[in-house]
Amino acid sequence: MPQNSLITTGLKLARWPALAIATAWLAGCAYAPGLSMGQNLAADAQRQTAGTEQDAPPPGALLSITADLLRQQRASLPTDIGQGVKSLFGEAAPYTIGPGDVLNIVVWDHPELAIAAAASSSTADVSSLTAVGNGYNVSPNGLIQFPYVGQIQLGGMTEFQARDLLTKRLAKYIKDPQVTVRIQAYRSGRVYIDGEVRIPGLQPINDLPMTLPEALNRAGGLTASADRSRIAISRNGSTTAINLLQLSALGINPNHILLRRGDLLHVHNRDESKVFVMGEVTRPLAQPLRNGRLTLNEALGEAGGLNATSGDPRQIYVVRSAAKEQAKIYHLDASAPMAYALAEGFELQSHDVVYVDPVPLVRWNRVISLILPSAQAVNVTRDAAN
Template sequence: MRIYWLCLFAAALAACAGSQGYMAEEAPADAGASVSVQMINAPWLQAEQQRRTRRSRQDIGGLLGDTPSPYQIGHGDILTIVVWDHPELGAGAPAAQAQSAPPAGDGAGVPAAGFVVDHDGLVQFPYAGELRLAGLTEEQARALLAERLARYISNPVVTLRVQSYRSQRIYIDGEVRNPGLQAINDLPMTLVEAMNRAGGPLPTADQSRLLLARGEQRYLLNLPQLMQQGVNPARILLRHGDVLQVPSRDESKVFISGEVVAPRALTMHNGRLTLNEAMGEAGGLTPQGDGRQVYVVRRAGGEPQVFQLDARAPGALAMAEAFELEPRDVVYVAATRLANWHRNISQIFPGALSSVVGAAR
């Protein structure tokens, strides 16, 4: 009986070798040639870190050149105008304009009483006639009105203020407490100011992948990385029409599979997750895992990129800690040759290997 099982085991080995040879012969000659494998080593990691730093600085280079400037009046703004010692000039005309004024920018249902800048940027004021105030600051608009009134009033003293800011706005969407429209007022609308006005980010927000849309341009902002590089996010000024998207952390996951204890989808920590951390959260390699074949598959620009780490090499843990994963990366640990051989035998003859071992004993 023992000889029978040994013969059966030898036949299984021959069948396995024959099937593997057939598959190798039938495989196309250029299979896998289009995808190159980059070994993860110290020189490549150093060059990759420098490339990441240059890319992050280039992404925000076009956002740091703006300087705060006084608010410019625009169409839709509601102005409060007072001519000292002439209260009659502030009555009647403002009330008439307020009848057709839309609701104020603060969401109040009752229109604010004041002078509305029309769609042409004009305001009508007694004695002064039509004034083109769009594009002017409060100080410039005040000087222009005083100049017009000086023809009829001696040394007019004018107070002009923007009562409701409605001409310039930005939009914030995503993982913030109060998403929606934010009006730009006399305070500079910086990135930090906009986030605070929206109630701040939610615990589920990924602050490492803020997306700022400005016209045709798209800027990817990493707030923790900016702080580490000494760049104050308050230097980033937002403009009228900007759209700020705060994504969820669930959209930035890394997938780990293969010969690991607990294959799963891992959530990145503010956009950062190293290969070493991913392997640790997955419980490490199983006994069937081949430490020489730890792969990271990444799709960038439509073309897949494959990186390989030899976890048995000296300094592998340090290199795994320095390798930063990106959202949607796939980490795969291949099985050893012995594990693959055992599985092939088990698929061809279920239970044959166990029976042979038991018979040999």
């Protein structure tokens, strides 16, 4: 290469470090690497080039966390449980015999009417059959077969109604019959319970009312990871969400919720409802809600608070997105300690993103850390050319 060309190339390369640093300085923190919300989103959006204007929030999406905002949120809290939960309310009624149930029927002083236990060579089998006694299976149509009486419809009756009917029918053949009817095995109605319970599975509906607390108790109670604010009951193709804490706050006894045959009860895991704390905090993390509740203060506390060297307390944001609505961004200026009282009253929702911006000096330092290696590479190339 001619010597004049080498000199020209060296001069051009020598100007590169200064040019790169000057460009980065003029750009400032707006082009710092990593996610950044900016000190004033609306103003930043106007100053950005056309290629970055798409990052600006839609009009009205940026909301300041103030005492007025907290009052509006508290006023919007539901004061009623809704029609969906009310539709699950019911009054306990006596158990009625249904298909699949096994009945134990005794006609006193008439052992010939009792079903004899089958013979067995095993002592254990004999004892188990003796415990079963004379069981009559109820057919899908609610019928049983009984001596003298033949087929008799007992489905839909209570134990006492079935006893009275059998006594009336047997009176034609036996003088003053003394009959006892009891349900030996409850098999006509079941509720399936799964999720965060200790003993998931099928629970039969028996003579005790199958209320929501009764069903949870039969399943061994809730596990440590259960979300008491997210219990779902599926019935007839529709699912209703139940918040036990909301019921308690409204003074409603959950025993009013009565389960029916075929209901599915599911208890959600609290890890399914999380908020994400990111940015300049000590420990970025995904924090689950505590039974449906978590304040901004609690989320920041779980993350170890703001990073003392890089976090900007004036720039704390909560990004909240909804399926059918535009995302909203809530901004908290916590430069004054009193602002954390507002953070304590700000309720987070599932899948909120809490983000803390870095201070401008940190963002500038990150820009420099990317530029200097390139500048050093240019200097090495220039020295090699010389």
